[in-house]
Amino acid sequence: MDTFSLLGQGLIxxxxxxxxxxxxxxxxxxxxxxxxPGIGPALTVALLLPVTYxxxxxxxxxxxxxxxxxxxxxxSTTSILLNxxxxxASIVTALEGNKMARKGRGGPALATAAxxxxxxxxxxxxxxxxxxxxxxxxxxxxxxxxxxxxxxLAFMTVSAAFGDSTLRGITSLLxxxxxxxxxIDQLTGQARLTFGMPNLFDGISVTTLAVALFAIGExxxxxxxxxxxxxxxxxxxxxxxxxxxxxKRSWMPWLRGTAIGFPIGAMPAGGADVSSFLSYSTERNFxxxxxxxxxxxIEGVAGPEAxxxxxxxxxxxxLLTLGLPTTATAxxxxxxxxxxxxxxxxxxxxxxxxxxxxxxASLLVANxxxxxxxxxxxxxxxxLLSIPHYWLYAGILVFATLGxxxxxxxxxxxxxxxxxxxxxxLTLFGILGYGLRRFGYPIAxxxxxxxxxxxxxxxxxxxxxxxxxxxxxxxxxxxxxVLWILAALAVLVPLYLRARGKGKVLAQFGTDED
Amino acid sequence: xxDGNSPHLQRRPDRAALAIAAALAVVAIVIAWSTSQAGGxxxxxxxGPKTFPYIIAGGMFLLSLCTAIEAWRGNFPAxxxxxxxxxxxxxGGLAVQMLSMKTVGFSIATGLLFAATxxxxxxxxxxxxxxxxxxxxxxxxxxFAKGLQLTLPAGPLERLF
Numbered sequence: 001m002d003t004f005s006l007l008g009q010g011l012i013x014x015x016x017x018x019x020x021x022x023x024x025x026x027x028x029x030x031x032x033x034x035x036x037p038g039i040g041p042a043l044t045v046a047l048l049l050p051v052t053y054x055x056x057x058x059x060x061x062x063x064x065x066x067x068x069x070x071x072x073x074x075x076s077t078t079s080i081l082l083n084x085x086x087x088x089a090s091i092v093t094a095l096e097g098n099k100m101a102r103k104g105r106g107g108p109a110l111a112t113a114a115x116x117x118x119x120x121x122x123x124x125x126x127x128x129x130x131x132x133x134x135x136x137x138x139x140x141x142x143x144x145x146x147x148x149x150x151x152x153l154a155f156m157t158v159s160a161a162f163g164d165s166t167l168r169g170i171t172s173l174l175x176x177x178x179x180x181x182x183x184i185d186q187l188t189g190q191a192r193l194t195f196g197m198p199n200l201f202d203g204i205s206v207t208t209l210a211v212a213l214f215a216i217g218e219x220x221x222x223x224x225x226x227x228x229x230x231x232x233x234x235x236x237x238x239x240x241x242x243x244x245x246x247x248k249r250s251w252m253p254w255l256r257g258t259a260i261g262f263p264i265g266a267m268p269a270g271g272a273d274v275s276s277f278l279s280y281s282t283e284r285n286f287x288x289x290x291x292x293x294x295x296x297x298i299e300g301v302a303g304p305e306a307x308x309x310x311x312x313x314x315x316x317x318x319l320l321t322l323g324l325p326t327t328a329t330a331x332x333x334x335x336x337x338x339x340x341x342x343x344x345x346x347x348x349x350x351x352x353x354x355x356x357x358x359x360x361a362s363l364l365v366a367n368x369x370x371x372x373x374x375x376x377x378x379x380x381x382x383x384l385l386s387i388p389h390y391w392l393y394a395g396i397l398v399f400a401t402l403g404x405x406x407x408x409x410x411x412x413x414x415x416x417x418x419x420x421x422x423x424x425x426l427t428l429f430g431i432l433g434y435g436l437r438r439f440g441y442p443i444a445x446x447x448x449x450x451x452x453x454x455x456x457x458x459x460x461x462x463x464x465x466x467x468x469x470x471x472x473x474x475x476x477x478x479x480x481x482v483l484w485i486l487a488a489l490a491v492l493v494p495l496y497l498r499a500r501g502k503g504k505v506l507a508q509f510g511t512d513e514d
Numbered sequence: 515x516x517d518g519n520s521p522h523l524q525r526r527p528d529r530a531a532l533a534i535a536a537a538l539a540v541v542a543i544v545i546a547w548s549t550s551q552a553g554g555x556x557x558x559x560x561x562g563p564k565t566f567p568y569i570i571a572g573g574m575f576l577l578s579l580c581t582a583i584e585a586w587r588g589n590f591p592a593x594x595x596x597x598x599x600x601x602x603x604x605x606g607g608l609a610v611q612m613l614s615m616k617t618v619g620f621s622i623a624t625g626l627l628f629a630a631t632x633x634x635x636x637x638x639x640x641x642x643x644x645x646x647x648x649x650x651x652x653x654x655x656x657x658f659a660k661g662l663q664l665t666l667p668a669g670p671l672e673r674l675f
Contacts, residue, residue, distance in 0.1 A: 054663045164591070167584060171538065171577045177570050178545060185563040192563060193548050216608070223634045224601040226594060390637035394628045397604070398651055401611060401624060406664045411616055418616035420667070427608045434601075439534060440591040457566040464561045 007129050010357030014365045019062050022055065023362050026063035027369045030070020035077050035381045036392060038222065041312070042328040042444075043214040044071030047399050049207050049336055050406040057340040058355055062362040064336050068329070069121060069366045072312050073374055076113045076305050077381050081106060081234045092280040093308070096293070096300030101234035103296050107378075108242045112250045112298055113305040114374045115242075120258040120306035121367040124313035127262050128320075129360050132349070135321040139346040144462035145474045149483035151456040154268045154324050156490040159445035162274065166495050168441045175432075176449020179204050186458055199410050199421040206335035206451050207407045210328060212426045213443050215400040217433020219393045224434075233385045236378055250302040253283050257306030264307075265314020268326045279307035313363065320344050320356060323455070328444040331451045401426065530593075531585030538578035546571040603634030619669015620659075624651035 013019060029051065034044045048067045052060035080097035093113065100109040142150070159173035160166045182193045183203025194200040242250065260282065261275040283303040284293050293300055318324040323345035325331040337344050342352065349356055374381075387395075401423060408422030436443055460474075467473030475481055549567040584590065607630025615623040628647030629640055637643060648671075655672060658664040666672075 050658070050664060051662065167577065167580050171581065174570060174574050174577060178541065178574065181545070181567050181570065188563045190552060190563045192552065192567060193545065195548065219604060219631070220601050223604050223631075224596040224598065226597050388637075390632040390635035393635055394631040394643075394647065395650070397607070397631050398624050398628055398647075398654060401608075401627065402620075402654060402658060402664075402666070405615070405620070405666055406658070409665055409667070414613070417613055420612050420615045423608070423612040423615060427605070427612060430608070431605070435534075438593055438596075439531065460566070461561045469561065 003130055003133055006133075006353065006357045007361060009354065010359075010361030011364070013058065013354060013358035014062065014362040019059060019358070019362065020365065022059045022063040023066045023366050024369060026066020027070040027073075027366050027373060030067035031074040031077075031370070031374065031377075031381065032070075032384060033067075034071035034074025035384050036074075036387070036396070037078055037082055037385065038218055038392070039396065040214070041068070041071040041075055042210060042332060042447075043218075044074070045329055045332045045336075046207055046210040046214065047396075047403055049332065049339075050403040052336065053339065053406060057342065058358055060340070061336070061355065061359050064333065065359055065363045066366040066369070068312070068333065069309075069363065069370060071329075072309055073114065073117055073370050074381070076117065076308070077110060077374075077378075078385065080109050080113060080301070081236070081382060082385055092276050092304045093301055095280070096297050098234065099294070099296035100298065100301065101236075105296065106234050106236040108246050108298065109296075109301050110236065110378060111242045111375060112246060112302045114371060116250065116254040116257065116302045116306040117309040118367055118371040119254045120261060120308075120310040121313055121370075122364065123255075123258045124262045124265075124310040125360065125363045125367065127266075128313055128316055128363075129357075131266065131317055132321050132360070135317060136346045136349045139322055142346075142479070143477075144459040144466065146477060146480045146483065148456055148459040148463055148474065149480040149487070150268070150322065150324060151452055151459065153483050153487040153490065154318075154326055154452065155445075155449070155456070156487045157268050158326060158448045159442070160491045161494050163442045164440065166491065166498070168439070169445055170491075172436065172441045172443065172445040173449045176446040177453040179209065179446070180450045180453030180457075186454060187461060197412070199412055202408075203454075204425065204450060205407050205422075206331060206447065208404050208422060208425050209429055209450055210332050210335075210447050211400045211403055212429030213433035213436065213446060214328075215396055216426060216430025217437055217443070219397060220430060220434040221437045222389070222393065233382065236382060246298055249289075249298050252286070253279070253299045253303035254306045256282060256286070257303040257308075258310040260303075261307035261310030261312075262314045265311030265326075266317040267314075268318050268324060275307040275311040276304035279303040316363075320359075321346060321349070323348075325448055325451060328447040331444075331447045334451055527586045528588050528590050529585075531590045532582060535578045535582035535585055538574050538581060542571045542574035542578060545574070600634040600636070603630050607631050607634070615667055617669065619672045620655045620666045621648050621652040621671050622669055623667075624654070625649075 014023070029048055030044055033039055033047060034041060039047070045064070045067055052063050055063065076093055079094040080101055097109045097113065100106060155173055159169035163169050180203070182200055184190070184201050185192055191201060257279040260279045264275040264278070280300055280303060283299040284290055287293065287297060287299050289297060312329070315327050315330045318326055319330045319333060323334070323343055325334045334344060342348060404422040404426045405420060408425070410421045411418045412421050413419070433443065436446070463473055464471065475484065545567055549564050549571070552564070607627040610630065611623045611627040614626065625644060625648030628650060629643035632643045633640060652671065655666055656675070659666045659672070
């Protein structure tokens with residue numbers, strides 16, 4: 001089988017001592033930053049993007065893969081050991097994991113989360129390796145009209161399908177699309193919405209927007225909140241090892257979680273939260289101890305954690321094979337590729353196969369490293385969790401501004417004073433991010449809209465240029481028609497459900513992160 | 515996320531939400547206006563660089579109308595009261611950093627941001643947090659500018675090294 005040899009070659013690339021070092025740095029940094037409260041996977045990846053600026057593409061992407069998986073691991077540690085009131089509804093791991101930690105079973109909770117994430121990451125990465133070539137073959141037959149329909153579908157699932165309001169989801173998306181217009185038009189070289197400012201010719205950088213919306217927006221929301229944060233870090237007492245009983249109760253949820261998470265991530269169907277919720281309710285139905293749910297059931301940690309990780313690996317399927325980011329994290333990863341002039345998609349598999357397979361293989365390597373690193377270092381992660389808020393957010397802002405200046409060092413003059421343009425954008429978008437949070441607008445659609453908008457526009461214009469302006473060309477192939485119908489359903493079904501008063505379920509699936 | 519459908523004790527119409535509707539309308543008009551002002555490239559292609567901006571402007575205008583209706587009905591999720599002064603410390607820190615970065619360099623400008631943010635979260639006094647911030651930012655500068663060759667603005671402090 002071809003995939004085996006390609007993956008084998010990828011493993012050889014990933015095992016190169018330098019690349020191993022990059023992966024190790026990536027997983028360590030990713031876990032350390034992901035562990036910090038208030039920092040989800042998307043922000044972890046965005047904050048650490050500058051670390052990879054000066055490496056070669058292969059090393060940088062490998063480090064990036066480590067950061068991505070490390071951020072996911074770190075996040076689950078936070079939700080188990082830290083009880084963040086108000087957020088528990090959206091993070092199911094916290095539901096059971098934190099209860100376990102309070103009963104002094106934090107060790108086994110962390111262990112089942114880590115091993116579950118490992119199992120899921122392993123299986124899902126293998127799934128990615130085996131599905132990718134098929135999807136690529138299929139995608140090579142796509143023309144601009146199919147790509148446009150596909151992006152339309154992604155827009156609708158990201159913005160309208162989940163969350164508590166179709167209107168607010170689509171508004172977020174359009175804000176992102178509007179920001180994507182700024183800069184030089186790719187096809188004609190015409191400046192658009194730059195208002196004569198040369199600083200805007202290159203457009204808005206995805207990193208700046210993501211860091212601003214997530215880091216600055218979150219900081220402003222936390223600092224202005226009147227609710228005193230009643231957070232308590234649970235210490236890890238006793239053994240971190242799982243008992244025989246724990247193993248027996250964990251292995252099926254791991255596998256079920258993987259089976260739920262991977263397909264959901266692989267379809268352009270939104271974030272990891274959907275899959276962890278589905279896994280949680282599945283485990284509650286399957287469990288022999290349903291009475292323990294809500295009081296620290298290990299299945300309720302094992303399943304959702306596996307689902308979460310499998311779905312994160314699943315989102316790499318559309319990202320790598322189609323160039324289609326379906327979460328904010330994936331959008332930032334796409335930006336990571338683009339900084340090297342690489343465009344993920346079917347062609348990348350043809351033109352840069354060693355790089356793609358090196359990346360996939362290093363996901364496997366990163367996964368192993370995390371399993372080995374995570375549990376022994378748990379004491380260190382707990383220390384990071386107890387950093388007081390004032391140092392934590394001050395530090396987050398330092399790194400947020402660092403990444404922005406690294407990406408956009410341009411200057412403009414306010415009278416005689418030289419002002420950093422990147423920081424100006426960072427502050428403005430930070431205020432936007434605060435506003436989005438305050439009024440219940442989702443954030444991921446803004447980031448996805450910014451990066452995918454110009455790509456969708458390009459496809460649309462190419463499709464219509466080929467047909468000399470005849471819009472019926474957009475619906476010529478059956479693939480395109482199916483995608484259009486799915487996109488319409490992604491908007492209409494949730495609208496119908498919300499009108500029938502079933503919106504609460506969808507609202508739970510909605511997420512601020514990812 | 516709070517439930518958007520249940521009735522809650524909020525003013526109807528929701529003025530802040532109406533302001534969002536107005537802002538969306540303004541952005542829509544700005545996009546349309548700016549697009550119409552841009553010089554026309556010869557129309558050899560049926561869909562030029564102006565098509566997409568017009569679609570987005572139109573879409574935003576529609577959303578603005580829908581938002582106004584929702585605002586009128588009070589359909590927005592309930593919001594908690596906010597503590598403004600701490601937020602002004604953080605925003606002030608960002609403004610100071612932005613204005614001083616190119617003159618005094620990364621470490622001092624970012625140290626000021628660090629101290630202002632800590633102050634927003636209730637940690638003072640500034641005479642202690644400013645030096646801590648500058649030292650921290652300088653260490654970050656050394657790591658990224660020297661270690662990873664990232665281009666970061668240098669000021670008097672960085673030029674010593």
